[in-house]
Amino acid sequence: MNTATLTRDDINWRLRGQCLYEDPDVMHPVDSDKLGEKYAKKVCAGCPVAQQCLQESVDLRDWHGIRAGLTGNERRNLAEGNAQRCIRCRDLFVPRVDTQVRCRPCARVRDGNRKAKS
Incomplete structure (x- = not known):
């Protein structure tokens, strides 16, 4: 998609994320915090922009935190086909x-x- 075809919704998709009003630390639990990981994944469940979030994460090779309901390792393995x-x-x-x-x-x-x- 080139910039000429971008709509306002395409540019502002992050504003529709369910995590918008969460503390950023909630979406970046430490590796040993399984309850925090579970909570962050719940925040992503049913998010209307999860696909855009996942795509951006893979495109940018951003493996930190929970995005689109997946951990960094899960996203990396998904991107690598593993x-x-x-x-x-x-x-x-x-x-x-x-x-x-x-x-x-x-x-x-x-x-x-x-x-x-x-």
Whole structure:
């Protein structure tokens, strides 16, 4: 798309993001803050500009924070073609073997019960 065809909505898509009124720190949780990550992903859920946000993140190679409901690693792996969706929870993950179809947390769960550790 060239600048001659840009509309006002194209230029101001960020103003329609669900994260607009969130503290920026909320959208950039530290790696160990899984609750913060989950909350930030909830903010993105159903966002009307998630696709534009994801596209910009990939175009700029911006792997920081949560954007379009994905972590930086998830976006990077998606951009590199390494990611796939878990058949159980639909989260993105990078399979360790060709036959892997579930993310790690879902692979640990069997019929709602955790596998016993040996």
